[in-house]
Amino acid sequence: MDADTEHFDVVVLGLGPGGEELAGRLAEAGLAVAGVEAHLVGGECPYWGCVPSKMMVRAADLLAEGRRIPSMAGEATVVPDWAPVARRIRDEATDDWDDKVAADRFLGKGGTLVRGRGRITAPGEVTVDDTRVLRARRGIVIATGSQPSVPPIPGLAGTPYWTNHEAVEAERVPESIVVLGGGAVGVELGQVLRRFGAEVTVLEAAERLLALEEPEVGELVAKVFAHEGITVRTGAEVTRVDHHGAAFTVMTEDGSHRAERLLIATGRRCDLAAVGVGALGLDESAPAVEVDERMRAAEGVWAIGDVTGKGFYTHVAMYQARIALADILGERAPAADYRAVPRVTFTDPEVGSVGLTEAQARERGLDVRTAVTSVSSSARGWIHRAEGLVKLVADDRVLVGATAAGPAGGEVLGLLTLAVDARVPIERLTSMIYAYPTFHRAVEDTLARLG
Numbered sequence: 001m002d003a004d005t006e007h008f009d010v011v012v013l014g015l016g017p018g019g020e021e022l023a024g025r026l027a028e029a030g031l032a033v034a035g036v037e038a039h040l041v042g043g044e045c046p047y048w049g050c051v052p053s054k055m056m057v058r059a060a061d062l063l064a065e066g067r068r069i070p071s072m073a074g075e076a077t078v079v080p081d082w083a084p085v086a087r088r089i090r091d092e093a094t095d096d097w098d099d100k101v102a103a104d105r106f107l108g109k110g111g112t113l114v115r116g117r118g119r120i121t122a123p124g125e126v127t128v129d130d131t132r133v134l135r136a137r138r139g140i141v142i143a144t145g146s147q148p149s150v151p152p153i154p155g156l157a158g159t160p161y162w163t164n165h166e167a168v169e170a171e172r173v174p175e176s177i178v179v180l181g182g183g184a185v186g187v188e189l190g191q192v193l194r195r196f197g198a199e200v201t202v203l204e205a206a207e208r209l210l211a212l213e214e215p216e217v218g219e220l221v222a223k224v225f226a227h228e229g230i231t232v233r234t235g236a237e238v239t240r241v242d243h244h245g246a247a248f249t250v251m252t253e254d255g256s257h258r259a260e261r262l263l264i265a266t267g268r269r270c271d272l273a274a275v276g277v278g279a280l281g282l283d284e285s286a287p288a289v290e291v292d293e294r295m296r297a298a299e300g301v302w303a304i305g306d307v308t309g310k311g312f313y314t315h316v317a318m319y320q321a322r323i324a325l326a327d328i329l330g331e332r333a334p335a336a337d338y339r340a341v342p343r344v345t346f347t348d349p350e351v352g353s354v355g356l357t358e359a360q361a362r363e364r365g366l367d368v369r370t371a372v373t374s375v376s377s378s379a380r381g382w383i384h385r386a387e388g389l390v391k392l393v394a395d396d397r398v399l400v401g402a403t404a405a406g407p408a409g410g411e412v413l414g415l416l417t418l419a420v421d422a423r424v425p426i427e428r429l430t431s432m433i434y435a436y437p438t439f440h441r442a443v444e445d446t447l448a449r450l451g
């Protein structure tokens, strides 16, 4: 045995939400676990993703709610101030981007934290920063997450563009910003920055915002954005980016957009070559690590989280961590099932969706029925003067997909997720009682329209 080699039962590569959860649970189960982390224990979600971005959303929603007072509740003067948002992100969300609490939590469970960049160098072997060699008796877990995917636009490389990292770390709101990409990151952060006073232009290559969701949702968000003074260009092809002095110029086929900042929000990518999956005989050029329903990628290799390409969500990473945990410990557990993955985009209106969109269902050859209702036609929607919609996609017996957009759309989604996941018969959904006057009563109205 090589004296310089350190031996463990399991080596977990990457301690984001997926890796941290799995490594901690394996250590609690008594296994010798090394968690290798190149940056911060906790990964993208707590430091530059879900948590700080939702603090930004919460603050922006408060401003919007305050601005709704005049027509319904009297007088209000709303003066946005980014300082408390930046402070909360620094002090409450990220401990000034310090992972001591998370690292201590993992150590407290009995894990060994190995700081540095790991690379798989042979089956069962991870080499960290080209110096420390870790051997894994039972196996390796790849939980290396994803990075922003930056498009190869002429002129863009080398400019001080923002990704979600710089946007979350911002100490002040720019006067103007072009947001490239109208997916989840682009619409959430674009709306926040607009509500704090920035001039915002969203350039989206697809024909609509939130292009993977139901078309009605893209239209709804675009309508709200127009009302809030956000410029949206869909079908936009950016041909060149320049940065001079204090401004970016973003050229598209039909004009140019100048702004103080440019946010790249054009999706995520996984660098499998950097992880060294080739040493396991896996394809380094693939977009994601292919896994089976137990999260196995090869003999003695599991992968979880963004790197599996099954949905870039913290709840997917944690769900997969649970499945891999059971498999590594040799316990019985249900196999991975992605029929009912919930997705929530925290715009206002909030967009929750689960399962298949109508288009996805038809692509799969399902002969589906659909119905849509406006939240404003439900009692609570009308009382609140709320924007939103519910759309249901059903086969002859059960819902296969659903969307709830509106106030607390992500919470309304809870009942729809259960319906899709548990295959609740539609006749059961139509016969149950929905509290009056809630936003989720729009689900009952929509079911009635399914016919």
Ligand SMILES: Cc1cc2nc3c(=O)[nH]c(=O)nc-3n(C[C@H](O)[C@H](O)[C@H](O)COP(=O)(O)OP(=O)(O)OC[C@H]3O[C@@H](n4cnc5c(N)ncnc54)[C@H](O)[C@@H]3O)c2cc1C
Pocket: 013, 014, 015, 016, 017, 018, 019, 036, 037, 038, 039, 040, 041, 042, 043, 044, 045, 048, 049, 050, 051, 053, 054, 116, 117, 118, 119, 143, 144, 145, 146, 164, 185, 274, 275, 304, 305, 306, 307, 311, 312, 313, 314, 315, 316, 317
């Ligand atoms: C702005 C934004 C907002 C988001 N909001 C939400 C939300 O509201 N809800 C939601 O569910 N999801 C949200 N997400 C997505 C969510 O953050 C990710 O899906 C989640 O973090 C994925 O977890 P993970 O464990 O797969 O990987 P990651 O969080 O990416 O963590 C991977 C870790 O591995 C480390 N690593 C990578 N390579 C190596 C290596 N070779 N050696 C050692 N360490 C390595 C990295 O440093 C990192 O810490 C958001 C994402 C963004 C960008």
Ligand SMILES: NC(=O)c1ccc[n+]([C@@H]2O[C@H](COP(=O)([O-])OP(=O)(O)OC[C@H]3O[C@@H](n4cnc5c(N)ncnc54)[C@H](O)[C@@H]3O)[C@@H](O)[C@H]2O)c1
Pocket: 151, 180, 181, 182, 183, 184, 185, 186, 188, 203, 204, 205, 206, 210, 211, 236, 237, 238, 265, 266, 267, 268, 311, 312, 313, 343, 344, 345, 346
């Ligand atoms: N609330 C949440 O759960 C949440 C929030 C933020 C991010 N996320 C996750 O993070 C992932 C990344 O988010 P994202 O918004 O970066 O990616 P995304 O894939 O959701 O959207 C990227 C958008 O950019 C567009 N695009 C790509 N190249 C372009 C170009 N050159 N010019 C203009 N538009 C272009 C795409 O058409 C797409 O609509 C998402 O998949 C999501 O799962 C989740």
